[in-house]
Amino acid sequence: MLTDSMELDTDDFLLSSDGESTSYFNDDVKALTQSWINERCAPEILPYQEHLVNNLLEMLNAQAENVEAQEPNTPDGAFLLVIYQQEMERIKFVIRSYLRTRLAKIQKYTLHFLQEEEYRGRLSTDELAFAEKFQELLERHFMKSCLEELPAFLQRLDDEIGDISMVNRPELDDAVICRVKEDIGAFQLDDSDETTFMKANNVYILQYKAIRRLLEDNKVDLV
Amino acid sequence: MPYPRLIRNGLTPAEVEFIAENETITIVPLHRMGTLQLINGSYGPFKPPIKHQVPLWLALTLKRKQKCLIQPPEWLDVAYLRTKLEQETSGENFSDLPFRFMEVSHALLDCAADDVPQADMVRTLLKDLREVRQAKARRGLQAINPRCVEMNNLGMMELNEIRPFFTKAFNELKKLRKRPPGDSQPSQHTNSDQLGQSQRTGNGLSFSPSM
Numbered sequence: 001m002l003t004d005s006m007e008l009d010t011d012d013f014l015l016s017s018d019g020e021s022t023s024y025f026n027d028d029v030k031a032l033t034q035s036w037i038n039e040r041c042a043p044e045i046l047p048y049q050e051h052l053v054n055n056l057l058e059m060l061n062a063q064a065e066n067v068e069a070q071e072p073n074t075p076d077g078a079f080l081l082v083i084y085q086q087e088m089e090r091i092k093f094v095i096r097s098y099l100r101t102r103l104a105k106i107q108k109y110t111l112h113f114l115q116e117e118e119y120r121g122r123l124s125t126d127e128l129a130f131a132e133k134f135q136e137l138l139e140r141h142f143m144k145s146c147l148e149e150l151p152a153f154l155q156r157l158d159d160e161i162g163d164i165s166m167v168n169r170p171e172l173d174d175a176v177i178c179r180v181k182e183d184i185g186a187f188q189l190d191d192s193d194e195t196t197f198m199k200a201n202n203v204y205i206l207q208y209k210a211i212r213r214l215l216e217d218n219k220v221d222l223v
Numbered sequence: 224m225p226y227p228r229l230i231r232n233g234l235t236p237a238e239v240e241f242i243a244e245n246e247t248i249t250i251v252p253l254h255r256m257g258t259l260q261l262i263n264g265s266y267g268p269f270k271p272p273i274k275h276q277v278p279l280w281l282a283l284t285l286k287r288k289q290k291c292l293i294q295p296p297e298w299l300d301v302a303y304l305r306t307k308l309e310q311e312t313s314g315e316n317f318s319d320l321p322f323r324f325m326e327v328s329h330a331l332l333d334c335a336a337d338d339v340p341q342a343d344m345v346r347t348l349l350k351d352l353r354e355v356r357q358a359k360a361r362r363g364l365q366a367i368n369p370r371c372v373e374m375n376n377l378g379m380m381e382l383n384e385i386r387p388f389f390t391k392a393f394n395e396l397k398k399l400r401k402r403p404p405g406d407s408q409p410s411q412h413t414n415s416d417q418l419g420q421s422q423r424t425g426n427g428l429s430f431s432p433s434m
Binding site (some may be wrong): 060175189190 | 233234238241242244245256257258259260261262263264265279281284288290322331350367369370371372373374375376377378382383389390393394397
């Protein structure tokens with residue numbers, strides 16, 4: 001299904017580039033921009049937007065071919081190409097920043113993401129391969145540089161003593177700022193009985209874990 | 224290459240402006256131009272003086288090449304901003320300006336000031352508004368609690384500005400509330416205090432959403 005709709009989008013796009021009058025609108029850029037903002041603001045890693053990223057990369061390729069095929073012989077034509085390039089650069093920036101933000105989180109919480117099934121599922125195939133390789137390198141480095149010399153019971157990298165764990169975990173109760181997308185109504189923020197009445201466009205600063213599910217259901221945006 | 228730690232806390236002001244450039248705005252083209260088949264959608268064909276809705280970044284690029292006039296949004300207007308400033312100074316709540324008013328107005332006044340009527344006056348009003356709102360946001364810090372703070376009608380740029388301080392304060396308060404076991408004193412907290420509303424009045428008024 002994924003590939004189907006991807007092809008459809010690209011076809012639409014190519015079709016309209018020769019027909020003058022077809023007008024179209026594509027929401028992918030907007031959607032990925034919001035995913036990027038969410039990723040930047042959330043303490044944990046969010047599900048990878050594979051469909052969006054692939055779609056946009058494909059459209060970028062098609063657009064690049066389009067642009068290359070055109071030979072501007074007037075100043076106006078050259079100006080149009082500048083606009084096409086500008087849009088492509090804007091989209092590439094968002095994609096790059098999105099991926100880099102995710103990489104930063106993967107490097108910080110590598111072991112935790114690899115251990116938890118839920119997080120493994122949120123990574124793309126490439127990200128997962130990167131995380132595994134990165135962890136392997138880290139372990140080998142720690143081993144070689146010092147752990148080898150220590151007794152075996154001190155060599156572990158995922159030890160726990162009381163509440164303190166060696167594994168870095170995202171702080172899910174960190175403060176985030178969120179904006180409500182649609183009326184939610186009375187919503188329970190924590191274990192207490194108090195509820196907060198959430199209306200569209202309201203802005204709150206609260207603990208990330210309180211709105212984690214709302215973010216998943218796409219009912220709030222992080223800002 | 225991952226991001227260095229510094230930029231990871233929220234967004235940079237430049238990024239906030241970049242995001243605002245995706246907002247749509249109305250332009251009046253000054254030249255004929257074919258349809259633009261962008262990834263985001265198709266725009267045009269442009270035939271003066273037929274108005275078009277385009278993303279702000281496109282409008283700014285066209286404006287820089289003197290290929291269009293930008294029609295400022297209706298809130299970027301002296302009379303409108305004056306009433307908002309009055310509301311802002313008289314009321315405790317933040318007045319409902321568009322979510323991205325700071326970024327959009329900044330971009331327009333920067334690059335298309337000649338399309339904004341009484342641009343200098345608009346600039347002054349925006350500056351006054353900003354000062355009043357900033358002072359209010361600072362006062363609102365008194366209302367901070369480690370559960371939930373409502374900050375309706377603050378713009379994206381303003382939120383991004385107060386984010387480092389507010390989130391830090393929020394997290395510290397939360398740590399303080401985590402009492403050591405054995406200390407069973409009930410914690411006292413008020414239900415989501417409204418920022419910009421003095422605690423004394425404490426009426427739970429919600430105001431109309433922005434935009």
